[in-house]
Amino acid sequence: MTNRFYYHTTAGLCFTLLVLGFISRAGAQAKPEAGWSNYGNGGGGTRYSPASQIDRRNVGQLKQAWTYRSGALPHDPELDKKAAFEATPILVGGKLFLSTPYDHVIALNPETGAKLWEFDPQLELPYGASEVTSRGVSAWRAPRAKAGQQCTLRIFIGTLDARLIALDGATGKPCSDFGSDGEVDLTSGVRLRDPGDYQVTCAPAIFKDLVITGSSMGDNRAVTVERGMVRAFDVRTGTLRWTWDPIASWAYRTTPRTVSVDAQRDLIFIPTGSASPDYYGGIRKGDNQWANSVVALRAITGEFVWGFQVVHHDLWDYDVASQPTLFAWKDGTPAIAITTKMGRVFVLNRLTGAPLLPVEERPVLKSDIPGEESWPTQPESAISVVPEKLRPEDAWGIKPEERQWCADKIKAARSEGVFTPPSLQGTLVFPSNVGGVNWGSAAYDPQHHLLFMDTNRLPIFVKLIPRAEYDHARKNASDSDRLHGEFARQVGAPYGMFRSPLLSPSGLPCNAPPWGTVAAVDLFLGVKAWDAPLGSWIPGRHTGTITLGGPIASAGGLVFSAAAMDNYLRAFDSETGKELWEYELPAAARPHP
Incomplete structure (x- = not known):
């Protein structure tokens, strides 16, 4: 999704590549180059470096080595x-x-x-x-x-x-x-x-x-x-x-998004997008197999091996944005972890697609839109890293009147959980198409079987607009809706669509912080190990911000991320989530460090 909220928040995009060099009293150490051979540092997308020279004890000594513009x-x-x-x-x-x-x-x-x-x-x-x-x-x-x-x-x-x-x-x-x-x-x-x-x-x-x-x-x-x-x-x-x-x-x-590769087993793993259009499925009946899925193919021939669908008949723009992470399960079984915009993490057998942690089909709300046949169930994972519901009593604001303003907006919309269908009155999608976990994907530490991810908690207001009313609605939109929102025609469907982040009059989200975090999941135990706010939109408070990149991990016991919108690169203790170090960049950084 391309939402103006992203770009206005990240105004002054940084086109500076910053590299940090480790300055040690011991001087240069003759160690082989760790390298970073591809986008995820290995076909399996683990974003893990075996380099251990920079660790918890000395990360504070990192200094700028050079800058390229x-x-x-x-x-x-x-x-x-x-x-x-x-x-x-x-x-x-x-x-x-x-x-x-x-x-x-x-x-x-x-x-x-x-x-x-x-x-x-x-x-x-x-x-x-x-x-x-x-x-x-x-x-x-x-x-x-x-x-x-x-x-x-x-x-x-x-x-x-x-x-x-x-x-x-x-x-x-x-x-x-x-x-x-x-x-x-x-x-x-x-x-x-x-x-x-x-x-x-x-x-x-x-x-x-x-x-x-x-x-x-x-x-x-x-x-x-x-x-x-x-x-x-x-x-x-x-x-x-x-x-x-x-x-x-x-x-x-x-x-x-990025494909993962298991070269040893002649397999590639493809994260797929949503069926079109995102918010109305009356023309695409059924579960829309293999949209919103991870699909395994034979790498040499493209032959289908297996598929796992994380959302049936998507109505929320919950495509699989993240690169799947390949790792070894407790007993050595080849495994794959799928992080999602819903904040749910699915762990599967890499060879068969069978779940290694419980997955249960749960009933969900039915759409009230004429012609729409929403799917009656959705897969629920044993792991969820973000809240999945926003109620009026959950509203947040800097001042009491802002909190009440947000509560009224939440109350006026349909907001009944993660799979509340789009509606004519307006639905709050939470977590939204921003995530949960977006394209920044995850990093994996094989020493401690921890999966790290940057998460978002931003509600999006989505409203379907009957075709005959669409042009009028767009023409008469408020300045705020034009600034932060998006109108989409969805040509060929009986409804157009409007969506916008639910922001208070001060411009901050209507849900309570943190709005963005770095989270760690113990994949072997199937539980969230820690969750730390990433960045801040309010000076002196750890509110977190929306994150639009991802983390990396290292053998030095560190997790690095620069995905927050407050222009800092940060290092966290991989076992506890404690923030150990930060460095101010010229602008917010979307790439992985």
Whole structure:
């Protein structure tokens, strides 16, 4: 979801890459480079570093080593309003590789921050863009390279104008043997409805000699949108090797997030999007299998293995935004953890999709919208990390009159739990499509079987608008609704939609803080271990803020996150959640550290 609340809150987006160096009296220590080989530091998305030099005792000694400014802005007056620097750099072959919101790929010297090369993809965006971001690049190294051979290290990026590009890691020049002059057109075979809404924003996955990518699509436009295919291409030639298309009689925004890879077992795990449109499903009857799911495929062929749906017949924009986390269960069984926007964590057998912690189908509220057939049950996990209901008595405000204002707003809407269906009077979706856990995903510490995640607690007011009333409602919207909210036509459905965060007159959420946290879950016990506010919107108080990135963990017993909106990078004790250190950045940081 692209909500103006995000962008107004994060005004002055940071395009500075900050690296912190550890200053030790012992001087340089000759330890091998830990590296960070891909977006999640390993195909399993654990975001865990085995480096232990920086630990609980000395994290306070971290100092700035260097700063690099990408110069990505200004670019386009309108598109810049959406721009977000969300890329996680990768460290491969002694170089740092990163991407900018406009898909420039940059290679840096990790010791000095000096730019080694920069590639400009010359984006063509005549129709605008649903999102303006890139979450990173991927790397593939030829196993038997000859001396002087070009493109032995290939850097791949998917672009906002739906191309897959291969670059020489040494020079930044396109690999001419890949596709057509170094790129593959991902719109080939796709019936475009709105060209600016079909994009790639996430780092591709690498499996042996395949580069695998999905797509990102603008939501809530219409009933019928582009097909959300996942495709695998030969890393050398760009030849299409296989396609997986989950489409049935509805459309998906499939895999706007990152695929996880189990190379040993020839498996990839795909987090899928919601069926279209998000908030009305009267045209897409049934549970909408395999939307809102994690699907396992054979990596070499794209053959379906198993799927697990976290939400049936989604009416809340509860797509699986997070990269699945691969880990070993108590007895060594290959396992997978799925974090969700609902704040529920599902733990499954990686080979079969069977739950390793209890999952129960529970009855949920029925929709009162004519033509809508909401699904009667939803899967409930044994683990939940955020509140799932907001009542008038839960209202919060800085002053008593603000608290009463919020209580009245909650009372006027339908607010009966996490799966309260959208309505004509207005429904509070809580937790909302912001999360719970969003695209920032999770980090996993195998030493203590702890899963770390940044969480959100922001209620969203959602109202369906009959088609005949939609234009009038939009034309006569209040200034506040125009500033913070979003109108969506949902063309082809009998209802348009309006949604907006439930904010008090002071601009703070109507629910009690914390509004964002770093949480830890003991996966073996199936319980939340700790939950610490992340950032603050009120000076002197640990309120937490909405978080739009994710954490990383290290063998030094630390969890790092810079996802809060108060411009700080923080370190927490991984076992207790105690905040140990903070460092002020030039602006709020969306990427993982």
